[in-house]
Amino acid sequence: MIGLSHYLIVSAIIFSIGLIGVLRRRNLLMLFFATEVMLNAANIAFAAISHAYNDLTGQMFAFFIIAIAASEVAVGLGILIVLYKKYGSLNLDDLAKMKG
Amino acid sequence: MYEIVAFYLFSVLTIGLFLVTVMSENVLYAMTSLAAGMVLISGFFFILGADFLGVVQLIVYVGAIMALYSFAMMFFDATRDMKEKNTNSLLVFALGGLSALVLVLMFTGPIYSEHIQALYPMHPDAGNAQDVGMVLFTKYLVPFEVAAVMLLVAMIAGIILAGKKMDESLTEDTSIDDEIMIIPEDEVIIVKDKK
Numbered sequence: 001m002i003g004l005s006h007y008l009i010v011s012a013i014i015f016s017i018g019l020i021g022v023l024r025r026r027n028l029l030m031l032f033f034a035t036e037v038m039l040n041a042a043n044i045a046f047a048a049i050s051h052a053y054n055d056l057t058g059q060m061f062a063f064f065i066i067a068i069a070a071s072e073v074a075v076g077l078g079i080l081i082v083l084y085k086k087y088g089s090l091n092l093d094d095l096a097k098m099k100g
Numbered sequence: 101m102y103e104i105v106a107f108y109l110f111s112v113l114t115i116g117l118f119l120v121t122v123m124s125e126n127v128l129y130a131m132t133s134l135a136a137g138m139v140l141i142s143g144f145f146f147i148l149g150a151d152f153l154g155v156v157q158l159i160v161y162v163g164a165i166m167a168l169y170s171f172a173m174m175f176f177d178a179t180r181d182m183k184e185k186n187t188n189s190l191l192v193f194a195l196g197g198l199s200a201l202v203l204v205l206m207f208t209g210p211i212y213s214e215h216i217q218a219l220y221p222m223h224p225d226a227g228n229a230q231d232v233g234m235v236l237f238t239k240y241l242v243p244f245e246v247a248a249v250m251l252l253v254a255m256i257a258g259i260i261l262a263g264k265k266m267d268e269s270l271t272e273d274t275s276i277d278d279e280i281m282i283i284p285e286d287e288v289i290i291v292k293d294k295k
Contacts, residue, residue, distance in 0.1 A: 001103075001104070002103055002104055002107045005208070006107065007107075007144070007148070008204070008208070009204070010111045010114070010115070010144075012200050012203045012204045013115055013200070014114065014115060014118055015200065015203055016196045016197065016199065016200030016203070017115065017118045017119060017122055017196075018118070018122070019195075019196045019199055019200070020122060020192055020193060020196035021121070021122035023192040023195060023196065024122070024189060024192045025122070027127075029127060029172075029176065030122075030127070030130060032169075033121050033122075033130055033131070033134050034121075034122055036134060036138075036161075036165070037118050037121060037122065037134070037137070040137070040138065040141050040161075043141070043145075043153075043157070044141060044144050044145075047144065047145050047148045047150045047153055048148060050148070050150065051148040051149055051150065053218050054218055054221055054222050055218035055219055055220060055221060055222070056219075056220040056221075056222055056231055056232065056235045057219050057220055059150050059152075059153050059232060060220075060232075060235060060236060060240050062150075062153050063153065063156065063232075063236070064243060064247055066156060066157065066160050066161070067247040067250070067251060068247075068250070069160075069161075069165065070160055070164060070165060070251065070254070071250050071251050071253070071254030071255075072254075073165050073168055073169070074168065074254040074255060074257065074258035075254050075257045075258055075261070077168060077169070077172040077258065077262065078257060078258040078259075078260070078261025078262040079261055080172065080176075081172065081175050081261065081262045082261050082262075082264070084175060084176060090176065
């Protein structure tokens with residue numbers, strides 16, 4: 001039988017995939033994709049815990065996470081477009097200005 | 101039985117698609133697999149009985165966010181493969197695995213404590229959408245309104261950031277014509293050595 005821990009393990013695997021993406025990629029757009037992956041992993045965990053405890057609070061938090069993700073994407077893509085207009089690239093190595 | 105098959109199918113497909121998202125060189129492949137993974141995650145929500153959350157996931161993530169990404173993709177050169185200098189992948193994988201372990205411990209810590217009680221219990225006779233509506237518009241009304249204001253602010257910010265100088269092309273450099281300097285012939289150009 002599929003229990004709570006199954007869902008949490010899947011959520012943790014997906015979260016670590018997103019985290020590896022954030023640490024590994026150098027393109028800003030791919031960093032945004034990896035962030036979406038991490039947010040979705042958190043949503044799965046919230047929905048699973050909400051189901052396990054027969055409680056609606058987890059689902060409420062998942063709704064607010066989705067709202068935050070939507071606004072983050074709207075603002076972030078605007079910033080990406082401005083950066084691309086200014087520098088012509090989305091690579092983090094090209095954008096790094098503060099070299100130590 | 102049905103739940104087990106669905107769970108393993110969804111989890112294997114989701115993990116595979118998200119791995120493609122994270123590892124792929126091509127932006128289009130990454131975006132497509134991300135959208136497919138979002139659809140399968142809404143399948144998780146349907147299994148878990150969170151019907152309304154699954155529908156919201158489908159509409160907001162697959163409908164809105166992916167459309168936003170694909171519109172933004174038109175600004176960037178998406179067909180070109182990205183050449184990235186990736187950081188040391190062994191270190192990255194070790195860090196990711198370690199933090200996943202910390203995450204599992206974090207999740208399992210409060211679950212096995214005895215003191216957790218349902219704050220807003222579900223009603224099995226009412227549907228999930230009705231339940232969500234009742235809780236969202238009574239207990240979570242203020243966060244709901246704040247989230248609405250936040251979405252409005254984000255929309256205005258996105259329009260202002262992306263809409264500025266919309267008439268200029270991004271790929272062709274039109275400003276290069278203005279920067280050609282015309283030097284008169286009899287003018288002596290002094291080049292200073294920089295040491």
